Amino acid sequence: xxxxxxxxxxxxxxxxxxxxxxxxxxxxxxxxxxxxxxxxxxxxxxxxxxxxxxxxxxxxxxxxxxxxxxxxxxxxxxxxxxxxxxxxxxxxxxxxxxxxxxxxxxxxxxxxxxxxxxxxxxxxxxxxxxxxxxxxxxxxxxxxxxxxxxxxxxxxxxxxxxxxxxxxxxxxxxxxxxxxxxxxxxxxxxxxxxxxxxxxxxxxxxxxxxxxxxxxxxxxxxxxxxxxxxxxxxxxxxxxxxxxxxxxxxxxxxxxxxxxxxxxxxxxxxxxxxxxxxxxx
Amino acid sequence: xxxxxxxxxxxxxxxxxxxxxxxxxxxxxxxxxxxxxxxxxxxxxxxxxxxxxxxxxxxxxxxxxxxxxxxxxxxxxxxxxxxxxxxxxxxxxxxxxxxxxxxxxxxxxxxxxxxxxxxxxxxxxxxxxxxxxxxxxxxxxxxxxxxxxxxxxxxxxxxxxxxxxxxxxxxxxxxxxxxxxxxxxxxxxxxxxxxxxxxxxxxxxxxxxxxxxxxxxxxxxxxxxxxxxxxxxxxxxxxxxxxxxxxxxxxxxxxxxxxxxxxxxxxxxxxxxxxxxxxxxxxxxxxxxxxxxxxxxxxx
Numbered sequence: 001x002x003x004x005x006x007x008x009x010x011x012x013x014x015x016x017x018x019x020x021x022x023x024x025x026x027x028x029x030x031x032x033x034x035x036x037x038x039x040x041x042x043x044x045x046x047x048x049x050x051x052x053x054x055x056x057x058x059x060x061x062x063x064x065x066x067x068x069x070x071x072x073x074x075x076x077x078x079x080x081x082x083x084x085x086x087x088x089x090x091x092x093x094x095x096x097x098x099x100x101x102x103x104x105x106x107x108x109x110x111x112x113x114x115x116x117x118x119x120x121x122x123x124x125x126x127x128x129x130x131x132x133x134x135x136x137x138x139x140x141x142x143x144x145x146x147x148x149x150x151x152x153x154x155x156x157x158x159x160x161x162x163x164x165x166x167x168x169x170x171x172x173x174x175x176x177x178x179x180x181x182x183x184x185x186x187x188x189x190x191x192x193x194x195x196x197x198x199x200x201x202x203x204x205x206x207x208x209x210x211x212x213x214x215x216x217x218x219x220x221x222x223x224x225x226x227x228x229x230x231x232x233x234x235x236x237x238x239x240x241x242x243x244x245x246x247x248x249x250x251x252x253x254x255x256x257x258x259x260x261x262x263x264x265x266x267x268x269x270x271x272x273x274x275x276x277x278x279x280x281x
Numbered sequence: 282x283x284x285x286x287x288x289x290x291x292x293x294x295x296x297x298x299x300x301x302x303x304x305x306x307x308x309x310x311x312x313x314x315x316x317x318x319x320x321x322x323x324x325x326x327x328x329x330x331x332x333x334x335x336x337x338x339x340x341x342x343x344x345x346x347x348x349x350x351x352x353x354x355x356x357x358x359x360x361x362x363x364x365x366x367x368x369x370x371x372x373x374x375x376x377x378x379x380x381x382x383x384x385x386x387x388x389x390x391x392x393x394x395x396x397x398x399x400x401x402x403x404x405x406x407x408x409x410x411x412x413x414x415x416x417x418x419x420x421x422x423x424x425x426x427x428x429x430x431x432x433x434x435x436x437x438x439x440x441x442x443x444x445x446x447x448x449x450x451x452x453x454x455x456x457x458x459x460x461x462x463x464x465x466x467x468x469x470x471x472x473x474x475x476x477x478x479x480x481x482x483x484x485x486x487x488x489x490x491x492x493x494x495x496x497x498x499x500x501x502x503x504x505x506x507x508x509x510x511x512x513x514x515x516x517x518x519x520x521x522x523x524x525x526x527x528x529x530x531x532x533x534x535x536x537x538x539x540x541x542x543x544x545x546x547x548x549x550x551x552x553x554x555x556x557x558x559x560x561x562x563x564x565x566x567x568x569x570x571x572x573x574x575x576x577x578x579x580x581x
Contacts, residue, residue, distance in 0.1 A: 017370055106331050108383045110382040110383070278292075
C-alpha cells in the first residue's frame with residue numbers, strides 16, 4: 001500500500017505541476033464571476049424575482065448567497081466541467097502513450113493494471129477537487145456578494161420546489177458537492193476508458209464529450225421520455241435530489257448504484273483493452 | 282542471463298519477427314544490429330513485456346517475461362532511442378516518478394546513479410531545459426535505478442553529436458566493466474555495434490541472419506581478386522572447386538577453409554595464365570551488406 005501511495009504521489013506531481021491544471025481553475029473562477037454578473041442584470045433579476053415570488057418566497061430572503069452559489073456552480077460545471085474532466089481523463093493515459101512516457105513507465109516491473117489503478121485514482125481526485133473547488137468558490141463568492149439567507153434551489157428543467165433556511169440550506173448545499181462529484185465521476189471514467197484505447201488523446205476527449213452530449217440531448221427530448229432510465233445523464237442528475245424535501249434516499253441510492261456499475265464496467269473495459277495491447281513506438 | 286526462445290510476432294498479418302532465438306551471457310555487451318524495421322524494437326518490446334509475442338517466450342535471469350513480468354524485470358532497466366520525460370518537472374523528480382514503479386529508492390541511490398551518468402550539476406533543473414545529450418544521460422540514470430543488472434538500450438546514441446556518442450559509449454563500457462552490467466545494445470549503426478559489442482546478432486526482415494562474434498563474421502568469407510588471361514574458362518574451373526563463389530569479373534570469395542594456392546594450381550594446370558592474385562579483406566560494412574542485401578554488396 002505504501003508503494004501505491006508513493007506512486008500516487010508521483011502521478012499527482014505530474015498533474016498538479018502543470019500550468020494547464022491551474023489555468024483550468026482560473027477559467028472556472030472567471031466563469032463563476034460571469035454567471036454572478038449575469039444574475040445581477042436587471043432583466044435576470046426581474047425573472048428571478050417572479051420565480052421566487054410565484055413559488056411563495058420572498059425575493060430578498062431567498063435570492064441569497066446560497067441560491068446564487070448553487071446557480072453559479074450548476075451553470076459553471078454544466079458548461080465547462082465536462083469539457084475539463086474529459087480533457088484531463090482523456091489525456092491521462094493516451095497522452096502518455098503518445099509522448100512515449102508510458103513506454104518508459106512500462107519498462108518497470110509493474111503491472112499495467114497497477115499503472116491504470118494509480119492513474120484512475122488521480123482522475124477521481126481531480127474530479128472531486130474540481131467540483132469542490134467550483135462549489136466552495138461559488139459559495140464564498142455568493143456569500144460575499146449576497147450574504148446569508150435562505151436557499152431556493154432554482155435549477156432549470158428540474159421540477160424542484162423547496163425553500164430552506166440558511167443552515168439547513170448550507171447543509172444541503174455541502175451535501176450536494178460529493179454527490180455532484182460522484183455524478184461527474186461517471187463522465188471522467190468514461191473518458192478514462194476511451195483513453196486506454198489505441199487512440200490520440202484528442203480523440204478520447206472529443207468522443208467522451210460527444211457521447212455525453214448526445215445522451216444529454218436525447219434525455220431532454222420529450223419523444224424519448226420512456227427511455228430516460230437507459231440514459232446516463234438521467235442518473236447523473238440525481239445529485240439535484242439532495243435538494244428535495246423530503247429526501248428521496250431510495251432514488252439517490254438506486255441512481256448511484258447504477259452509476260457505480262457503469263463506472264466499474266467502463267474501468268473493466270479500459271483495463272482489458274490496455275492490458276492486451278502492444279506498446280510500440 | 283537473457284534467452285529468447287522461438288519468438289514470432291506479426292502486426293496485422295505482416296511478420297515482424299520470425300522464430301528468433303538467441304542467448305545473452307551475463308556481463309557481456311551484446312549487440313542487436315539491423316536496419317530500420319528489421320525487428321530490433323519488437324524484440325526489445327517483447328523483452329520488456331510491452332509487446333506480446335505470437336509464439337515463443339523471453340527469459341531474463343531464467344524467469345519468463347510473459348508469465349512473470351514483474352519478477353523478470355525486477356533488475357532490468359531500459360532506455361529508448363529518445364528517452365521521454367516530463368519536461369515540466371526536474372530531472373530528479375522524473376527519476377523519483379519512474380523509479381516509484383520499481384520500488385522506494387533512497388535518495389542516496391538516486392544521487393549515485395545521477396553521478397554515474399554525470400548529471401549532478403543539473404539534476405534539479407527542468408528537463409525541458411536539457412540538451413539531447415543530457416536527456417540521454419538522464420535516461421541512462423533511470424535505467425540504472427534501482428539496482429539493475431541488465432540494461433536494454435535502444436539506439437541510445439540517436440541525436441547525439443560525435444562527442445556525445447563517444448561519451449555515451451565510454452559510459453556504457455564503464456558500466457559494463459566496473460559494475461558488471463549486462464548490456465543489450467540495439468542499433469542500426471554498424472560502427473556503433475562494432476565498437477561496443479563482442480557478441481552480435483544481425484536481424485534482417487525479422488529473421489536472424491548472423492549470431493556470433495565479430496571475428497567469426499570477418500573470417501567467415503574472404504575475397505580474392507584474380508588477374509587471368511581467360512576469365513570465362515577460369516570461372517568454369519573455379520566453379521568446380523569447393524568453397525568458391527564467383528562475385529564478379531575477376532572477383533571470387535572463399536570459404537574459410539579454402540586455400541588460395543590450391544586454386545591457383547588448379548587454374549595453372551587448366552592452362553590459365555595467372556598474372557596476379559590479390560587477397561582482399563572485406564570491410565564489416567560489405568559483410569553486413571552481403572548478409573542483409575546480397576545485391577548491394579556485389580555492387581559495393
